[in-house]
Amino acid sequence: MLSEHAGEPAARRDRLALKRVTVIGTGLIGTSVALAMRRAGAEVLLIDRDPAVARLAADLGAGTPWSGESADVAVLAVPPSAVAATLLDAQERGLAAAYTDVASVKGPPLAEAARIGCDLRVFVGGHPLGGSERSGPLAARPGLFDGRPWVLCPAEAADPLVVDGVTGLVTGCGATPVVMDAAAHDKAMALVSHAPHVVSAAMAARFADAPDGMVGLTGQGARDVTRIAGGAPSLWREILAANAHPVADVIEAVADDLARAAAALRAHAGPPAPVTDLLERGVAGHDRIPVKRGAPAARLATVTVIVADRPGELALILQAAGVAGINIEDIAIEHLQGRPVGVAELSVAPESAPDLIAELRTRGWSLPDPPER
């Protein structure tokens, strides 16, 4: 189906259609956007500099390889350093009426796009805050952005109809649009995404040469801290270089805390004050992270249950919570190596924890007493 509007200047219309979307760069994010827009009913066309990758995305149900059609919106899902040149090329070829990108940094690609003469009236920079440490179309999922914030950074020149259209694409992907300027976005990302990646890499790097016997004991905590370190270095070195100073500010502060903690541990026999202070500030910072995206930060209580490793055990626990009218906000399961039991950690509102503990104990489960914080 050809869109009647594609190619017509957005300013001459009341609304930008979202019937046909072209995705350029069909890796993890591009293919996830394509799958999400297919789910929303759009026709999706796929382009990648490697045609085999675009074909793979098409085989996964993300759309059809592009063959010259003009779209309502083109989504540039290429590495940050390729955004400006890809935008200029796409605009010169008239690929779409409006354009957006998904790069993890917003300032440098926008400045470069302005410098090389892109038409910024029909471009709105974007960044979905959903993703993973994996790359490529095989890791893509249509629900990757569901309920996630998706930052939009419209430049001053941006046509309001284009901003509206790109906002529609974001909500069509299941995400929540958040508008901010590029500099504010990059500063925020230094704190909540880019510096955490470096910290995760610094911890994971300790494992690179450690004996197998030690690394084999890794539990859920170390897995959580190091998961994002698995991200592609080729992408992350670009992101970090493009947001260098804000990231350096955060990692210097982290390095300072770590250096103080290490010095105190070397100098003291008992629990040293700088370490206690760091742990307490850590709890305070952790408690500010929203539990559900978009919801205000709230501390949850963790109820720990010892569960037998047999089918249906977890379902029975969830059923017991449901009968007691308790909402489980999150659940984590740890299998104990070489033992026929595991540990389930149920996150609930603090006021619900005593009722859940009582309910589960009544029904015969073994629950260790909650630890002191």
Ligand SMILES: NC(=O)C1=CN([C@@H]2O[C@H](COP(=O)(O)OP(=O)(O)OC[C@H]3O[C@@H](n4cnc5c(N)ncnc54)[C@H](O)[C@@H]3O)[C@@H](O)[C@H]2O)C=CC1
């Ligand atoms: N990985 C993540 O979790 C997130 C990544 N992003 C951003 O999304 C963008 C894409 O990242 P991923 O999907 O993770 O990478 P990816 O490596 O999975 O996919 C990138 C794709 O772009 C293609 N490509 C590269 N240069 C191209 C060009 N000039 N023209 C056409 N295709 C080109 C590559 O062949 C590859 O298929 C990056 O800008 C990244 O900063 C944003 C949010 C989350």
Ligand SMILES: O=C(O)C(=O)Cc1ccc(O)cc1
């Ligand atoms: O894997 C995760 O938890 C991530 O946070 C992924 C991610 C990577 C890069 C981004 O710009 C945004 C999100």
